[in-house]
Amino acid sequence: MTMAAPSAYLYLGPENGEKDAAVSRIRNALAGAHPALDEYLFIASKDDESIHGLSEALTNSGLFSDYSFILLRIASEAKVSTLQPVLDWLKEPTPDVTIVLTSDETRVSATLQKLVPKQNQQTFYEMFENRKPQWIQDFFRSRRMGISRGATDLILTLVDNSTDELKEACARLADYLSQDSSAKHSSVTEEDVEAYLSFSQGVTAFSVFEHVARGNLNGALLTIHSYMDAEPNKLPQLLAAMSWQMRRLLSLSENLSQGMNEDEAMQSVVTYGKPVPIRNLKDKGLNKEAVRRYSPEDIKTILVSLADWDRDIRSWPGDMHRTICDAYAYRIIIRKGKKTGLPRFASLRTVARSSY
Structure with a gap:
């Protein structure tokens, strides 16, 4: 007698949004068919005890439900031995259990993949x-x-x-x-x-741009420090937003240098090949100040500095980030993006680099 294929799904990959949506579709369909559905969540890590209770859940030993839905998230450091209860069940599945296994990795144990029906496996990559x-x-x-x-x-x-x-x-x-x-x-x-x-x-990349536009180094430093305190792991997003604003400023500056009047220049701003007109009154005022302070060549140099800043943030450990940010803020606002020796203020004295 041929044993029925297990009701098991294996969803891999870093794109958690679509992956979670696929899991929800399975769970919702089961909940509709089984109003008293038992639901379990386990997270498999390197500790074998991390999935304590999984064996019991796989046997659907609950007293008040005729069906179980199990979601097992597999951490990258999980050992194959930790997954042994799942491997055993996949070889001899019970008909009243559905298990969904997920991982942020794109590959898991070959033994596990072989036991899950191929049509129930999918890898979710980041959206193009x-x-x-x-x-x-x-x-x-x-x-x-x-x-x-x-x-x-x-x-x-x-x-x-x-x-x-x-x-x-x-x-x-x-x-x-x-x-x-x-x-x-x-x-x-x-x-x-x-x-x-x-x-x-409260504090955003737009707050930083306000100080850059006005040439206010102290204000920029305080704002960047506040942002780092609130969002310590999101400096790349801050720099990406600043780069977007400087590209918009470059387009405005080039429009004006081509002889457009101020209103026409602001309405004709283009960033990354797409129109992004400047309409907000405060935004107009800041860009007017910035375009008087920085020439098109200055802005291009600042864009290079922002790319260097992003590279160094990603390359250096977190305890150096505040020093790096101080140095690049000085380079952008005081030196208008040009490389220089280190400015003489306390937070930079320990930096043994001259590329800023």
């Missing part, structure tokens, strides 16, 4: 860059909102790659706008995104 704008537009369309290209680009600049991060950010923005009694938001604009960031985070 060219799919993300359409994903954002579809999300806001589902909320009965449009979204401008500039706002879409700004969200993509500020948010991490994974779909779950993107979904969370878009949901929070949509909720914020739906509660804003000052206006009805039929289409999300860059100004809406900036207003939400100011409301939700």
